[in-house]
Amino acid sequence: MAQQTQAQTRQHKPGTHSLIVSAVIGVIVFMALLLILEGISRTAWFEHAVPVRSLGIYHNQFEIKWFKLQNYVQENGGVDLILLGNSMVNTGIDPDVLSSEYEKLTGVKLRIFNFGVEGLTVAPNSVVAKILVEKYHPAALLFVTEMRDYVAANGLEVENQLMADEWFAEQTGSSPTLRGWLKFNSKAAEHLLPFRNWSRADFPDTFLSFLRRYGDTTSAGYEPDRNVGKDIDKHPDPNDPAEAANFAMFKDYTISPERLQDLHHILDMGISTQPVIVTEMPLYPTYFDYFGGEEVHQQYLSSLASYVSENGGVFLPPIDWQLIPLEDRVDHHHLNLNGAPLYSTLLAQQLAQYCSDTNVCLQPVSGVNAGGIR
Amino acid sequence: MTVTSLLFFLSAFAAAFIYRRLPEKWRNPWLVLISAAFVVTWSWKFVLVLLVFALGNFLLGRRSAPDLAHFKAWVRSGIVFNVLFLFVFKYNHFFLPEFSTLLQSIGWLEPGSILKILLPVGLSFLVVQNISYLLDISKKRLKPETNFVKFLVYILYFPKLLSGPVERARIFLPRLEKPLPLDRSLAERSAALILGGLLRKIVFANPLFDMIPGTAFTAPQDYAGQQLVFWLLAYAFALYNDFAGYTGIVRGVSLWFGIELSPNFNLPYYSRNFTEFWTRWHITLSNWLRDYIFFPTSRALMRRYPSRNHLFNFVLPPMVTLLVSGMWHGLSWNMLVWGGLHGLYLVLERVPSLWRPSAPLDEQPRWKQRAGRAVTFIFAALAWVPFRMDLPAALKYWQGMFLWKTPDLLGLAQTITGSRLISGWSGFNLPNPILLVVLAAAILFDHFQHRAGREEFLLDAPRWLQVLLVVVLLGAALLAFFSDTTAPFVYQAF
Numbered sequence: 001m002a003q004q005t006q007a008q009t010r011q012h013k014p015g016t017h018s019l020i021v022s023a024v025i026g027v028i029v030f031m032a033l034l035l036i037l038e039g040i041s042r043t044a045w046f047e048h049a050v051p052v053r054s055l056g057i058y059h060n061q062f063e064i065k066w067f068k069l070q071n072y073v074q075e076n077g078g079v080d081l082i083l084l085g086n087s088m089v090n091t092g093i094d095p096d097v098l099s100s101e102y103e104k105l106t107g108v109k110l111r112i113f114n115f116g117v118e119g120l121t122v123a124p125n126s127v128v129a130k131i132l133v134e135k136y137h138p139a140a141l142l143f144v145t146e147m148r149d150y151v152a153a154n155g156l157e158v159e160n161q162l163m164a165d166e167w168f169a170e171q172t173g174s175s176p177t178l179r180g181w182l183k184f185n186s187k188a189a190e191h192l193l194p195f196r197n198w199s200r201a202d203f204p205d206t207f208l209s210f211l212r213r214y215g216d217t218t219s220a221g222y223e224p225d226r227n228v229g230k231d232i233d234k235h236p237d238p239n240d241p242a243e244a245a246n247f248a249m250f251k252d253y254t255i256s257p258e259r260l261q262d263l264h265h266i267l268d269m270g271i272s273t274q275p276v277i278v279t280e281m282p283l284y285p286t287y288f289d290y291f292g293g294e295e296v297h298q299q300y301l302s303s304l305a306s307y308v309s310e311n312g313g314v315f316l317p318p319i320d321w322q323l324i325p326l327e328d329r330v331d332h333h334h335l336n337l338n339g340a341p342l343y344s345t346l347l348a349q350q351l352a353q354y355c356s357d358t359n360v361c362l363q364p365v366s367g368v369n370a371g372g373i374r
Numbered sequence: 375m376t377v378t379s380l381l382f383f384l385s386a387f388a389a390a391f392i393y394r395r396l397p398e399k400w401r402n403p404w405l406v407l408i409s410a411a412f413v414v415t416w417s418w419k420f421v422l423v424l425l426v427f428a429l430g431n432f433l434l435g436r437r438s439a440p441d442l443a444h445f446k447a448w449v450r451s452g453i454v455f456n457v458l459f460l461f462v463f464k465y466n467h468f469f470l471p472e473f474s475t476l477l478q479s480i481g482w483l484e485p486g487s488i489l490k491i492l493l494p495v496g497l498s499f500l501v502v503q504n505i506s507y508l509l510d511i512s513k514k515r516l517k518p519e520t521n522f523v524k525f526l527v528y529i530l531y532f533p534k535l536l537s538g539p540v541e542r543a544r545i546f547l548p549r550l551e552k553p554l555p556l557d558r559s560l561a562e563r564s565a566a567l568i569l570g571g572l573l574r575k576i577v578f579a580n581p582l583f584d585m586i587p588g589t590a591f592t593a594p595q596d597y598a599g600q601q602l603v604f605w606l607l608a609y610a611f612a613l614y615n616d617f618a619g620y621t622g623i624v625r626g627v628s629l630w631f632g633i634e635l636s637p638n639f640n641l642p643y644y645s646r647n648f649t650e651f652w653t654r655w656h657i658t659l660s661n662w663l664r665d666y667i668f669f670p671t672s673r674a675l676m677r678r679y680p681s682r683n684h685l686f687n688f689v690l691p692p693m694v695t696l697l698v699s700g701m702w703h704g705l706s707w708n709m710l711v712w713g714g715l716h717g718l719y720l721v722l723e724r725v726p727s728l729w730r731p732s733a734p735l736d737e738q739p740r741w742k743q744r745a746g747r748a749v750t751f752i753f754a755a756l757a758w759v760p761f762r763m764d765l766p767a768a769l770k771y772w773q774g775m776f777l778w779k780t781p782d783l784l785g786l787a788q789t790i791t792g793s794r795l796i797s798g799w800s801g802f803n804l805p806n807p808i809l810l811v812v813l814a815a816a817i818l819f820d821h822f823q824h825r826a827g828r829e830e831f832l833l834d835a836p837r838w839l840q841v842l843l844v845v846v847l848l849g850a851a852l853l854a855f856f857s858d859t860t861a862p863f864v865y866q867a868f
Contacts, residue, residue, distance in 0.1 A: 199581030
């Protein structure tokens with residue numbers, strides 16, 4: 001019976017044309033399509049027409065900032081000042097306002113880009129700073145930091161995922177892979193990667209959210225937040241389950257030496273740029289309850305200021321928090337679309353004041369081609 | 375090593391190339407060697423377990439021939455041996471915690487630690503194959519295999535090891551003696567099976583599985599009824615394409631060695647009733663259950679209650695068979711409910727035949743056949759609910775499917791026209807449009823197969839369609855290569 005089945009099997013007549021030949025043609029067609037896509041993707045027209053791109057990393061917002069900066073540099077011929085930090089910077093500083101206000105006060109026109117990315121502590125920011133400086137050669141970096149940056153256990157999830165990504169490995173030259181190489185070198189891959197998770201349950205949501213955030217983020221990297229916070233002036237309750245994790249994470253506040261080392265790496269960028277400027281956002285005082293109160297905050301600021309100065313950076317003390325009204329805030333540490341221009345103006349004034357006080361001023365990148373992609 | 379990986383195809387191709395060039399006497403040892411190497415890619419320990427398993431069955435088979443004394447006792451021992459293997463390795467969660475406690479109490483195990491036993495790949499499939507081997511010997515349908523290497527090929531043969539097909543020794547072993555010669559026809563068939571299998575797995579099954587959020591099966595009450603309905607449809611087609619895709623791939627690869635493996639699926643969702651469904655879904659296991667559970671149960675009952683319409687004759691054989699099928703998939707209440715539901719379906723659809731014999735399906739009016747297909751699909755899909763999740767969640771899922779939320783079409787229109795900010799898709803209470811496209815493509819794929827009337831229907835497709843399907847497959851594979859998820863075969867877990 002078995003042999004009968006085997007014999008029957010052989011009687012299956014092949015089609016009029018060979019499927020194997022079709023498969024080979026299919027592979028050739030596919031390769032050709034990829035090559036055509038690679039070629040088209042490298043044209044400026046295509047990049048403009050299809051702005052949605054991805055690096056294939058999990059952090060959508062980092063990707064938005066990366067491509068916006070790429071466009072910014074192409075359109076403006078370079079970048080003079082890159083703002084680094086976390087979500088507070090992302091929604092809290094409008095580079096266009098900062099630039100025009102600074103120009104008004106000093107007469108110096110700066111090309112400024114906001115590279116603040118959600119969840120990035122000083123640790124990944126030190127890697128990001130190096131990548132950006134090597135790629136875009138800005139004249140200066142302004143790193144907006146805060147107390148959470150220096151808690152060793154904070155932000156590890158984002159840091160680990162981001163730093164373990166093949167694209168980052170390719171950037172930093174550690175453990176390269178075929179995927180990482182393709183992500184890094186192929187323009188066609190950049191345009192295909194936004195769809196790599198097309199089959200995931202959350203794809204329609206995440207893709208639409210990505211489109212929205214891409215559209216919301218200005219060409220200078222600022223993403224306005226329309227929300228207005230509530231109960232910002234109320235002290236967070238340690239017994240509230242929603243707050244418990246924050247209180248547990250930041251109690252007995254101490255500055256982690258490893259994280260200071262990461263800050264050191266950012267300050268080292270001052271060798272190839274102007275001195276790195278470090279500052280803090282005007283946080284609402286209730287924020288410091290997690291860390292033990294205003295006194296702990298002042299001790300932190302004092303330590304940070306000394307460390308920055310000793311390592312060749314410039315520390316700008318945070319501006320008076322009372323200058324930003326409650327309705328211009330999203331919560332006790334984020335500013336909204338009204339607070340951001342206000343703070344950007346105040347920051348420009350602070351930078352201009354520092355310039356006139358110390359004669360250390362922000363300058364555009366010198367030279368014709370400087371500041372472009374090298 | 376998964377059977378969709380490039381490494382699998384390259385290794386199998388190289389192994390088949392060598393196999394075809396080896397002298398006949400070296401072919402079976404070569405198959406054992408490469409199959410063992412395949413098992414090692416999961417764990418070298420599995421090879422040892424499977425060797426013990428194979429040796430046990432080989433020896434028991436030698437004692438089960440009906441011309442030997444006490445052969446019945448040996449056959450029974452053999453069945454117990456196989457079932458025990460299954461209990462020790464697959465169902466150990468029932469006794470291992472207690473056993474660990476016992477060992478801890480006598481100081482043989484450190485306090486707090488628990489014994490762990492890994493489930494060797496494909497064990498459930500091997501157990502049923504070996505039970506049939508022993509029973510067939512005892513019924514004179516097969517002579518005991520005397521060549522242990524050849525028997526090892528029956529156990530370890532890598533294309534069928536992970537998830538079948540459930541091959542009978544009396545069909546499989548003769549095929550080893552005379553492999554099919556490699557000619558154009560065989561190569562084309564192999565290509566059609568592999569291409570069809572890969573399309574089913576990579577283009578249909580994996581995306582459909584992915585498009586169902588994991589929490590839909592643990593907290594279905596959090597979702598709108600229409601979402602649950604579409605996810606159940608997606609699950610039904612994902613499961614089918616996953617397993618049918620796997621079977622297509624391994625059957626195609628097996629043809630490289632000239633060894634035909636049995637088909638396992640024949641468009642099950644085209645079934646016009648449940649009796650037909652079980653001749654089209656997981657065919658080799660269904661046939662096994664029919665031959666070794668259904669028929670013996672029926673015969674035993676008929677001896678005691680000669681009337682065909684006796685309640686026991688009518689109810690027990692299908693119920694027992696499908697409950698055993700449920701238990702084979704997993705010893706849990708939800709699998710029993712899944713099996714029980716299918717048993718019940720079989721019983722209920724036979725009720726009209728108590729009064730008058732029903733016409734053969736092909737002779738029934740077209741509308742009745744179509745209605746039968748729809749009803750069978752709906753009830754088969756409903757039964758997948760307990761197949762996928764535990765009973766409390768399954769009850770909530772069934773309940774939730776009737777609690778629809780009004781789709782926010784106005785919000786969708788406003789978002790499209792730009793008068794409202796994009797806030798994501800899930801808020802619209804509409805099914806995932808990509809899911810609908812993939813589902814439609816999967817249905818269309820089956821429709822083509824149905825029209826062509828054979829599994830290798832891709833051989834008959836026009837050139838442009840063949841090329842297009844290859845391009846689509848490569849595109850999906852490329853995106854899967856970059857994606858952040860992996861998708862194992864579902865039936866590999868059984």
